[in-house]
Amino acid sequence: MRDSRETFVNHAFVTGYPIKHSRSPLIHGYWLKQLGLPGSYRAHEVRPEDFAAFIASLKEGASGFCGGNVTIPHKEMACRLADRPDDLSRELGAANTLWLEEGDVHATNTDGRGFVANLDERAAGWDRASTAVVLGAGGASRAIIQAVRDRGIKTIHVVNRTVERAQELADRFGPSIAAHPMGALGEVMTGAGLFINTTSLGMDGAEAPELDFGVMAASAVVTDIVYVPLKTPILAQAEAQGFTTVDGLGMLLHQAAPGFELWFGCRPSVDATLRQLIIDDMDRH
Numbered sequence: 001m002r003d004s005r006e007t008f009v010n011h012a013f014v015t016g017y018p019i020k021h022s023r024s025p026l027i028h029g030y031w032l033k034q035l036g037l038p039g040s041y042r043a044h045e046v047r048p049e050d051f052a053a054f055i056a057s058l059k060e061g062a063s064g065f066c067g068g069n070v071t072i073p074h075k076e077m078a079c080r081l082a083d084r085p086d087d088l089s090r091e092l093g094a095a096n097t098l099w100l101e102e103g104d105v106h107a108t109n110t111d112g113r114g115f116v117a118n119l120d121e122r123a124a125g126w127d128r129a130s131t132a133v134v135l136g137a138g139g140a141s142r143a144i145i146q147a148v149r150d151r152g153i154k155t156i157h158v159v160n161r162t163v164e165r166a167q168e169l170a171d172r173f174g175p176s177i178a179a180h181p182m183g184a185l186g187e188v189m190t191g192a193g194l195f196i197n198t199t200s201l202g203m204d205g206a207e208a209p210e211l212d213f214g215v216m217a218a219s220a221v222v223t224d225i226v227y228v229p230l231k232t233p234i235l236a237q238a239e240a241q242g243f244t245t246v247d248g249l250g251m252l253l254h255q256a257a258p259g260f261e262l263w264f265g266c267r268p269s270v271d272a273t274l275r276q277l278i279i280d281d282m283d284r285h
Contacts, residue, residue: 012263013044013068015054020045021285023278024069027256030277031268039264041068048073055081058098059105067099067263069256075109075139082107091172092142097259111140112147114255119223121254121270122246126221129193131155135185136199137165140225144198145173157188190215197224197234208233213241224248228282249278 014024020043028041044065046054051074057063070078075094079085082095083104089095095107119126132153134141137160148156156173159180160166166179180188189195195216202208203226211234213222222238227248235245253270261267 009038010066012041015044015046016071019043099262110255110258111143114251117254118250123221131192132194134158135197141198193217195222202232213238
């Protein structure tokens, strides 16, 4: 890690396909300005068929980037192509953060860290729960299951329309993970202390099923990784039933901080001004 007192200029990226709607440049641009650091962070669209060549140019220094973020659909390929993926990204099979070090491309995944940091900030004590319910078994659920497991939650129930996909995650992440079909949702929610929606249910005003959160522990926390809208139908239901809720925006903000530190040498803070900046941008679009 560089000494934060040094003056250096680095350029970082976020890449995906498509990428024009990414809010990462807003986040990192805010931190660069706030901390008075030279450097840049910009969106760089790369087609899937061109991604291997992009990584090669990164290794050779031809791209001019010191590292960056990777999003859909490149996360799995980023992990495979990196010279030094860490244990976290290897277990996930996906990376969202890359950086150059002595000519090698290193890789990690900060999604899970962003998820738990958001819960720590907005619902301290959430990890006293012994049982969690994860709705959905898509790509977004992987890092969350890993992070919640590593935080010490003893039992994690993964519920999905296609139970085979949930079972794949149970096989990947170990004996504390159990796979269930949608019909078992009410049963596994009973007494649980944490509910996590990792599906797109409720995104952009779409409908979500009615859920009975009343069967959960009285101190349970309900969170949703969807952040458009900020209060999703699932969060609105849980709030109406008297439960603590945590929106998904903080995950986006907190997952960005470790990468920024790697590229620019300073650890940024997720503050109210940054959060409002992103909310205002969401309102405009």
